[in-house]
Amino acid sequence: MMGYGLLASGSSFLDGAAFGNGVVLAVFGLAAWAGYYARGNEIWRQALGEVFRRRRLSVFVLGLYVALALADSISWVGGSDRADGVLAHEAQSLVDRWFSGTTEKSYSAPLASAEFYDKTPLTRPRAHVLGTNILGQDVLYMTVKGARVALLIGGLTSLIAIPLALLFGMAAGYFGGRIDDVVFFVMSTLASMPGILLLIALIMVLGQSTFSVCVALGVTSWVNFCRLARGETMKLRELDYVAAARALGVSHAAILWRHILPNLMHLVVISFVLLFSSLVLAEATLAWLGIGVNGSWGQMIAQAKDELSRDPIVWWNVTAAGVAVFVLLLAVNRIGDALRDVLDPRTLGEGK
Amino acid sequence: MLAYIVRRFAYALLVVWGVLLFLFVLFFAVTTPDDIARRSVGDKALPRVIEQWKHAHGYDRPLWPSVDAPTDNLLVDHFRRMLTFDLGKSDADNVPIARRIREGAAPSLLLTLPMFALGLLSSIGVSLFVALFRESYIDRAWVFLSVLLMSIPMLLYIIFGQFLLSVVLRWFPLSGFDDDPAVVTRFLALPVLIAVLSSLGSSVRFYRTVFVEEIHKDYVRTARAKGAGELRILRFHVLRNALIPILTDVVMTIPFLFTGSLLLEAAFGIPGLGSLVVDAINANDFSTLRAMVFLGSLLFIVGQVLTDISYTIVDPRIRLS
Numbered sequence: 001m002m003g004y005g006l007l008a009s010g011s012s013f014l015d016g017a018a019f020g021n022g023v024v025l026a027v028f029g030l031a032a033w034a035g036y037y038a039r040g041n042e043i044w045r046q047a048l049g050e051v052f053r054r055r056r057l058s059v060f061v062l063g064l065y066v067a068l069a070l071a072d073s074i075s076w077v078g079g080s081d082r083a084d085g086v087l088a089h090e091a092q093s094l095v096d097r098w099f100s101g102t103t104e105k106s107y108s109a110p111l112a113s114a115e116f117y118d119k120t121p122l123t124r125p126r127a128h129v130l131g132t133n134i135l136g137q138d139v140l141y142m143t144v145k146g147a148r149v150a151l152l153i154g155g156l157t158s159l160i161a162i163p164l165a166l167l168f169g170m171a172a173g174y175f176g177g178r179i180d181d182v183v184f185f186v187m188s189t190l191a192s193m194p195g196i197l198l199l200i201a202l203i204m205v206l207g208q209s210t211f212s213v214c215v216a217l218g219v220t221s222w223v224n225f226c227r228l229a230r231g232e233t234m235k236l237r238e239l240d241y242v243a244a245a246r247a248l249g250v251s252h253a254a255i256l257w258r259h260i261l262p263n264l265m266h267l268v269v270i271s272f273v274l275l276f277s278s279l280v281l282a283e284a285t286l287a288w289l290g291i292g293v294n295g296s297w298g299q300m301i302a303q304a305k306d307e308l309s310r311d312p313i314v315w316w317n318v319t320a321a322g323v324a325v326f327v328l329l330l331a332v333n334r335i336g337d338a339l340r341d342v343l344d345p346r347t348l349g350e351g352k
Numbered sequence: 353m354l355a356y357i358v359r360r361f362a363y364a365l366l367v368v369w370g371v372l373l374f375l376f377v378l379f380f381a382v383t384t385p386d387d388i389a390r391r392s393v394g395d396k397a398l399p400r401v402i403e404q405w406k407h408a409h410g411y412d413r414p415l416w417p418s419v420d421a422p423t424d425n426l427l428v429d430h431f432r433r434m435l436t437f438d439l440g441k442s443d444a445d446n447v448p449i450a451r452r453i454r455e456g457a458a459p460s461l462l463l464t465l466p467m468f469a470l471g472l473l474s475s476i477g478v479s480l481f482v483a484l485f486r487e488s489y490i491d492r493a494w495v496f497l498s499v500l501l502m503s504i505p506m507l508l509y510i511i512f513g514q515f516l517l518s519v520v521l522r523w524f525p526l527s528g529f530d531d532d533p534a535v536v537t538r539f540l541a542l543p544v545l546i547a548v549l550s551s552l553g554s555s556v557r558f559y560r561t562v563f564v565e566e567i568h569k570d571y572v573r574t575a576r577a578k579g580a581g582e583l584r585i586l587r588f589h590v591l592r593n594a595l596i597p598i599l600t601d602v603v604m605t606i607p608f609l610f611t612g613s614l615l616l617e618a619a620f621g622i623p624g625l626g627s628l629v630v631d632a633i634n635a636n637d638f639s640t641l642r643a644m645v646f647l648g649s650l651l652f653i654v655g656q657v658l659t660d661i662s663y664t665i666v667d668p669r670i671r672l673s
Contacts, residue, residue, distance in 0.1 A: 185366065185367070185370060186370075188363075188367050189370035189371055189374060190374075192367055192371060192649045192652045192653050192656070193371060193374075193645055193649045193652075194608060194645070194648040194649065194652065196614060197629065197641070197644055197648050198645060200629065200633060200641065201375075201378060201379070201641055201642075201645050202378070204383075204633065204636070204638070204641065205378050205379065205382050205383045206382075277502075277503070280505075281505050281506070284505040284507050285505070285506060285614070285615060287507075288615060288618075289614065289618075289630060290633070290634070291633065298505070298507070301505065301507050301511065302507065304511050305511065305619070308511060308514075308515050308519070318511060322508045322512075325505060325508075326503050326504055326508070329502075329503035329504075329505075330500065330503040333499045333502060333503050334499060337499065
């Protein structure tokens with residue numbers, strides 16, 4: 001049964017392993033391509049080098065999360081006799097295989113040798129560094145798996161929102177007139193609906209799955225970036241080199257692609273990083289309302305409303321997920337700040 | 353000036369129309385009345401049961417206008433009812449939605465108004481303080497602290513705040529609400545505190561940028577050259593000129609004053625509009641959700657019009673362009 005690789009999928013295509021693998025690998029491929037492009041471009045190489053120098057620790061932390069997400073994305077069927085968290089006939093990732101057979105019956109405290117409530121000995125005493133959750137799953141295992149979910153939420157949503165925002169923002173800013181009127185009207189309409197209510201409405205209408213949560217987040221989050229891209233394009237359109245290109249007979253499409261888009265890329269990068277952290281935060285809220293993504297840190301945190309009122313309290317599940325999401329967001333926000341300072345000198349960064 | 357106001361109102365009406373159309377597409381065309389009925393009575397319900405449910409909740413009409421029924425269809429009905437604030441009845445339990453909203457508005461406002469006022473005061477205060485010490489270690493420490501505070505999900509603030517301050521230290525009641533104004537303060541103190549703390553990071557960062565940007569402008573140098581003290585400059589020059597971005601930010605939060613805070617209300621058992629939405633999610637109550645989105649948008653649009661008009665008062669340059 002081995003060797004199915006990315007094609008092995010679960011019951012539903014969109015929530016299955018193949019789809020998730022595809023998205024994470026696509027994001028990774030995109031990042032690799034962007035890195036390759038940045039290396040060949042003097043300005044980008046300098047800017048990213050500067051960000052890396054300023055935020056060595058944050059970049060390292062982010063790299064660790066990405067590596068974990070990737071390890072949980074490479075999955076295939078078979079080759080493992082005990083499955084936890086995933087069904088036996090479904091694809092198991094490297095992380096699933098590493099933690100294979102660690103499931104206990106119920107809660108156990110970190111590094112305990114017996115179960116938390118009925119004190120029966122564990123099958124693996126002192127092996128659960130972060131304890132086990134209500135279903136007996138290793139909390140470290142679930143926390144590590146959350147990295148992939150977070151990357152999936154941030155990545156898939158950005159893949160929906162950013163191209164959409166760029167397309168409409170550039171078209172509106174460059175052509176103006178009727179196109180601008182229509183785009184601006186759609187933006188005002190979407191922006192006037194309270195974000196969280198629109199998000200809930202969309203998820204209730206689309207049904208609850210990873211994909212629909214990402215679509216809903218995409219619909220609610222593209223407007224801000226679209227407005228930014230539109231304004232910037234309007235400024236760029238007036239510049240002399242665009243007029244010169246027009247005079248030389250360059251087509252509109254070529255101008256947009258070659259002269260406008262590269263000058264928007266710094267905004268894309270900054271928006272992507274800032275969007276990412278706001279998406280992970282939004283998903284945590286949705287998880288608490290019971291309409292989040294399965295296996296997310298938000299979901300683990302949401303379970304704490306019962307766990308912290310138990311006696312004695314179960315604190316390790318929420319703490320593990322909370323620390324995981326906090327460290328990731330802190331790293332992402334720090335990198336985002338540095339990127340903004342380096343790439344967009346007009347905004348006043350740290351006391352310039 | 354008058355022409356501008358008229359034009360602004362006309363555009364606002366157009367946006368209201370857009371919101372209504374969007375809601376119709378979302379709640380009637382994408383999720384058809386049949387889908388809504390099935391969510392309530394179950395997937396395997398008999399067609400007869402679904403028809404009954406649709407009839408009882410007023411969904412048993414054609415979706416789009418046709419020659420036979422130019423007005424008796426759900427599209428026209430949806431527009432007419434929303435625009436006359438006839439919000440209809442809850443899909444879940446047939447209670448008039450308008451009554452629910454009237455009941456929920458007071459608890460929500462009791463929570464959000466102090467939250468909003470305290471949040472605004474504390475963030476402007478802190479960011480003026482930080483701007484005063486810009487480019488020093490105090491400033492850098494606050495910038496880092498802001499990022500730190502921003503990286504914590506609201507959920508964690510609530511969970512750990514409740515646990516630490518109510519369960520362990522017993523300073524505040526864990527959750528609950530009371531109609532008696534003397535008692536309700538005790539219940540609202542903790543959610544307000546948590547809300548202010550959780551939003552402090554992003555708002556201080558925003559206001560600090562606004563203030564520091566103003567401080568670098570020429571008129572501040574002029575004021576300094578004529579011998580004005582740093583505090584006087586902040587109070588009379590910077591704060592006044594920073595009003596426009598602050599005003600914009602304030603208006604953005606106005607609809608949230610009304611819709612309440614979903615997380616806070618649900619976590620602290622406050623029977624406001626946030627709880628109404630949470631209940632609507634759990635009960636598949638589409639009509640309540642629809643009404644809440646519409647009212648939230650309407651308030652936002654009205655708020656935006658009012659800000660735009662007040663801009664022209666604050667800043668005469670806008671009036672001329």
